[in-house]
Amino acid sequence: MxxxxxxxxxxxxxxxxxxxxxxxxxxxxxxxxxxxxxxxxxxxxxxxxxxxxxxxxxxxxxxxxxxxxxxxxxxxxxxxxxxxxxxxxxxxxxxxxxxxxxxxxxxxxxxxxxxxxxxxxxxxxxxxxxxxxxxxxxxxxxxxxxxxxxxxxxxxxxxxxxxxxxxxxxxQGFKEIAKGPDLDYTILFRDLLAAHFKTLKSVSGYASRMNISEKRLTNATSKTMGKSPKTIIDERVMLEAKRLLTHTHLSIKEIGYDLGFEEPTNFIKYFRKHTEKTPIEFRAACLHR
Structure with missing residues (x-):
């Protein structure tokens, strides 16, 4: 790695x-x-x-x-x-x-x-x-x-x-998402998330930056992607965590810190909640495929 x-x-x-x-x-x-x-x-x-x-x-x-x-x-x-x-x-x-x-x-x-x-x-x-x-x-x-x-x-x-x-x-079968405010808000949320997912993980934080309510943001992403903003935030954080665990030899502590977790135990709990594996277990499984 x-x-x-x-x-x-x-x-x-x-x-x-x-x-x-x-x-x-x-x-x-x-x-x-x-x-x-x-x-x-x-x-x-x-x-x-x-x-x-x-x-x-x-x-x-x-x-x-x-x-x-x-x-x-x-x-x-x-x-x-x-x-x-x-x-x-x-x-x-x-x-x-x-x-x-x-x-x-x-x-x-x-x-x-x-x-x-x-x-x-x-x-x-x-x-x-x-x-x-x-x-x-x-x-x-x-x-x-x-x-x-x-x-x-x-x-x-x-x-x-x-x-x-x-x-x-x-x-050829593209699933069109209807244009309108819901799609506009979803794209804006996606862009903000790409820039800030390491430091900002709350739906309220993103809604505040977009000058809309949490409910309005939830309605937008639910209609366009079938997911809540919290789910999308967690997926983005977990994607980066998996990338770093699989493709680098950074320590668990270093990865957690890079993703905005001040304590390694918080990152481990977060990762396990979403994968039912610890980061070490996930990395080991990837290495032995």
Whole structure:
């Protein structure tokens, strides 16, 4: 295990923070990094062209049968199972590339491809050749010089790829959450939770920051996700606890302190309440799978 979950930064030295690489080449060159759980600071669009790919994304096994696209948001902990025989291409890009305007940043922040509250998007492209055409057009443009048109063309092509993928996702059984105040409050709560879950664990604290009542927040998350705010808070804390227990060799005390528990016994009680195992028992079970 590592002392911390590996943080992967975008490749330095490129004229723009977007690139397309071969999945097979990436596995061959970076096997030591991508086969262990890591957290990337950029967005992934996997185009699995043949075979069946197996990925682990935040403890959720995801199987992708080619030809399909898989969309993975930045900062999720992921790993590739190299035993799965597959190949294809991988498009990587950053907020800095796509989100130069407030409108573009908001789009990335809300698109169902990277912000699905209920699932990890996998889209079959066998019946959608236009997605493949645009992906290939991005790859072709990346081979050209960085002239005055280069950025805008790449940006527009990527935006069109995402929009077409959203359309296709909705055709393939996406469970739409009705737009409105409930969804808006849920997204705002999710964003606050991502930033403060280590230090703020009370529903009242989040409701106060959102200037709404606890009851209103509970109604919002119950309608959109079928869960109470307290359940969502606990799930986020437990996800990070499991990440650190499984993928680092930090001590139980260090992990508890990192997650905002001043006393190790409080963290142990909290963890056991939600898993029926102590942190040590959970870590041991993971190591002996």
């Amino acid at each position: 590592q002392s911390a979950i590996t943080q992967v930064k975008f490749k330095a030295g490129l004229p723009l923070e977007i690139e397309i690489i071969s999945i097979a080449d990436t596995v061959a060159k970076h096997r030591d990094t991508i086969t262990i759980p890591h957290r990337a600071e950029f967005y992934h669009i996997f185009w699995v062209q043949k075979g069946i790919a197996e990925y682990l994304i935040d403890f959720e096994p995801v199987k992708v049968k080619g030809p399909s696209f898989l969309f993975v948001n930045k900062d999720r902990v992921q790993a590739i199972d190299t035993r799965s025989r597959h190949d294809g291409k991988l498009l990587l890009f950053t907020d800095n590339f796509f989100g130069k305007t407030a409108e573009d940043a908001m789009y990335l922040h809300s698109t169902i491809l990277f912000n699905d509250l209920l699932d990890i998007p996998v889209i079959s492209v066998a019946s959608s050749p236009s997605l493949q055409v645009i992906f290939n057009a991005i790859e072709a443009e990346l081979t050209k010089d960085n002239d005055v048109y280069h950025y805008q063309l790449l940006h527009n092509l990527l935006h069109n790829l995402l929009l077409l993928a959203e359309r296709e996702r909705r055709k």
